Amino acid sequence: MASRSTLLILCYFLSNHLFAQTSKPNHLYTFGHASAFIGGLYDAHISYEQIKPYGNFGLGAPDKLDGEIVIFNNKFYQTQSSGKTFEVKYTEKTPFVIINNFKSDQTINKTGPFTKSQLFQFLDSVLTKKNGMYAIHIKAKFAFIKTRAFPTITQKPYPPLAQLLPLQHFFASQDIEGDLIGYRLPSYMEGANITGYHFHFLSNDKTKGGHLIDVILNNMTIEIDELDGFSVFPPPTEAFQKFDLEKDRSSEVKAVELGKKN
Template sequence: MGAGLIGGLYDGYYPYQKLKQHGDFGLGAPDKLDGELVVFQGKVYQTQNTGKTFLVDDRQLTSFAMVNFFQPDKKYTVSSTLTKESLFHFLDSVLTNVNGLYAIHINGKFSYLKTRAFPPVKEHDHTPLASMLNLQHFFEFNDAQGDLIGYRLPSFMDNTNISGYHFHFLSAQKNAGGHIIDLKADSITIEIDQLDSYSVQVPATTDFEHFDFKKNRAEDIKSVERGKEGK
């Protein structure tokens, strides 16, 4: 669950092989972090904190992931230059249900991308993710081509997941990626899949059983999503 990951539940418990039975598109976090995950066209890729990006071993585990079988309802082509802010503004204009769940695939050319990945942690290390922001590794790309895989989730999804926009990048060569921090898009195609349900697999672990979900982690979630503390 989103709040669990933010609060320090990093140990993997769900194998990628089973995850792919529930979707061919999505994002998540690897076992004990060490980067970011992307699920795209039925394959799972990990971008480590070194920037190395590769197909994962199906027997390995994820600590958090959201996936769906991507079946786009709408498609848009945008040829003008968009910043991250203007891209989200455009998406807001077409994703009219403020309480809707949307899976979003963006493919095209980006004059600039900035991504991040967290380093690995030791087993049962529950340091909150917001306290590890100084350990992030950032990656910058110019004139890149590839895919953004992500979601826009409503406010009522907080704690279970992360509300708002959340995107991970996968380069066209499948050798670079990470969580999106900033971007400038030049020519992109946007595909939208509006979802009508959400199922949760509850971890059967001792750490999860004793985790404090009552704590308000809203500010931590925002900081981790932005990649920095403060507003």
């Protein structure tokens, strides 16, 4: 029979084996579960240190909903409800992140101006596979951009995110340069992921960010990375195991993405 110390080493290896792997090219990794997160599971369960081997590009949320997260060029940035934006320590944890190793398959230059709806219409004309998975990086000069972040939520039971819309903080900037980091994901990924377009912003000087609400942009360079697979690692928590995943939260997701009720 194996010794107690041998069993402990084996358990440690098994529990950490996932995070010792290297990421696959053209692959999206989801840590957490979007519907569960939007439904109120804001407690972090995985560190950025564990996530970072899986990519250099992505977005997510901080522990207890303290703002918004963007991953760009191998670094993790947080924008709090105060508007403060900063690079986070890898020891911090998150309840939800999607990430991939970004490698552009296609680059497009456009002068604009483009509103948010015009941008999405143009992207739809380029991203021709209805059921394709795309990571999208847009570097641009922004005539106007509006973003948002939620404040920290500490009192349990946590309400669903759509009920917290009155608490979100908005930030507006004009004549600013920066990057949009985001995805267009197909409907069959609904639930574990947020489908459709989802972008977060990061200014060139790394002092402004947040979830994209509205925009007018010019002189943009669009880089597209077409993905061919995805993996989901749900929260290893008792709260997730008890969470009702059968409830249709599509209207809540839409309200949260737009920053307002329909």
